[in-house]
Structures are given as C-alpha cells and as structure tokens.
Amino acid sequence: GQQLNQSPQSMFIQEGEDVSMNCTSSSIFNTWLWYKQDPGEGPVLLIALYKAGELTSNGRLTAQFGITRKDSFLNISASIPSDVGIYFCAGGGRLNQGGKLIFGQGTELSVKP
C-alpha cells in the first residue's frame, strides 16, 4: 500500500530549538492529520487539517495543509524534553480510500536537555 513520504526520519535537537517536519504525497488528500506517539504508547492526535492552505495551532505546535493538498508541515517551537517521541502524518479523504488513513513512516524526535 501507498505510504506518505515523511522527513526527516529522525532529529536530534537541543532543548529550546524549533523543529520542522513535513509529509509529501503524489496523491491529493482532503484531510491531513498529525499524531504523536510516546515511547511504548499508541499515537495521539495532535492536529487535524481539513482545508487546503489551512494553518492550525495547538500550543507550541503549528501545522499547515499544503495549498496543492499533496503535502503538510508540522512545526514545534521552543522544544522541551517531553516533546520526545515519534510524530506521524496521515492523509485521509482521498477518492476510493474510504475512511482509511495513509501514514508516513514517522519522524523520531530526540531532545537534549
């Protein structure tokens, strides 16, 4: 099955730094979702985007739905140690996709205090 191209695969940053990650696809999606997975836990929904060009914030997190509907970006400002985890993008609402989501491979974030 198709997967989204998510980059970078991993990041090692200093506490306080800003973080950017993105997902791209050859297909158009009507929905972009961003999840975070803490070590040993299931993914938790962070941000949901439903309109092309939409920019949505959740605390220090900001995500954008690309204008072409083929990409999305997640930014984390002023990172803290509890930001550690794996971040997944997911695309939904594509024609013939039904209610399924297509996931990126994940970005593993490490934050050094």
Next chain:
Amino acid sequence: DVKVTQSSRYLVKRTGEKVFLECVQDMDHENMFWYRQDPGLGLRLIYFSYDVKMKEKGDIPEGYSVSREKKERFSLILESASTNQTSMYLCASRPQGRGSSYEQYFGPGTRLTVT
C-alpha cells in the same frame, strides 16, 4: 473522551500458537482498524471493519484474520504465529461519516513477541 483499550500491553507467544488480540472502544464507533507498527515502516493496515460482522483486508492481511461480533469489540487473530509477526499491534476506531470522522483514535498498543 474516546477510549480504546487493548487486552494486553505485552505478549510473548511461541511459534505456531494461535494468538488473539482484543480491542474494545467505548464511543459507539462504527469503524475499527488493526495496524502493525515496525521501525522505519510506519503504521501498516492489516484489517478494518466498518460494521458488525463486516471486515475488509488492509495492506498486509496475510497470516491474520479478524472477528467483529459486537460493535465495541474487534479481535485480531494470528492463526499460527510466526517470528516475523513480532511487532507492535495498534487498534484504532473512528465514527462513520465525513469530515472530522477521518480522525482515528488509537489504543495503547500490544507489543507481541513470537519466539
């Protein structure tokens, strides 16, 4: 709050055993999903169900089957466990319909080791 629970957090089974992974959701969601997660591969869909007794294959159904006898419960079955099925298994649910219903809610996962 949506709550999705999985019967075990950690499981160790022997090759050839029949394994049952249980998932229960308390939000009356019509749709339920089983994924496996492996390093570098993200989440891959094994099976999903959009109604009681209804099921559809995902991207990697080989070696697995599912059962949905009640709306709140979705079971993943490994008929004869093999070592290549060692993985993290995640269950998710979502309501029927469009728009925000694309949002899936995940359980805590079951880390299965087959020896």
